[in-house]
Amino acid sequence: MAEPLVTRFEALLSEERQCILAGDFGGLEPLGSRKAALFEELRQSADAGALRRIGTGLKRNQRLLSAAISGVREAERRVSLLTGAAAEFTTYDARGRQAPTGKARRALDGRA
Template sequence: MTRLEELLDQLRAAILAGDFAAFEGIEAALDEAAVEPIPDEDLARLHHKTRENARLMRACGRGLRMAQRRLTEISRARDGFATYDGQGKLQPHGHGLNALNRRF
């Protein structure tokens, strides 16, 4: 197993664990290892691992964007809500969660 392959495995583990702090150290080590020669018999395995890590990173990005949208929704709910009137104009209602909590 090459150093590059070990680092790709570490990156995969960090992605799956959500250990974003580890990314920086792994990235620096990957930059150093990328200049080392790679034996031809390792190329297919490395290619598979890099594709898998890229797929996991895309999924991670989608998850982070979904969490960000959800936090924005929660923040907006706390600040109040809005509806549209008969003319299609946005009508804010600033009661927020405090009024909603009192209701229940």
């Protein structure tokens, strides 16, 4: 009885993995409720071996998601450094006095 559930759960994990790899984080939200419901069914009927197989897929996706989150945080940090550096740009004239620079230009053009 549990084998069709295991197969469906593994297919769902594969779909989740594809969303993570593609950066489609919005696509993960609807998968969460489906995954929770399937897991409840599995918890009641699957054997230890099936649960280990599923656990392997869950851990793999968790590592991918953690890496994606780390990448986003690093990108945010770098953007913050770049915009902060542009805002703090200071020049000096020939006499050593601080010279006005006008508004700092945006360092990033927003293209991916």
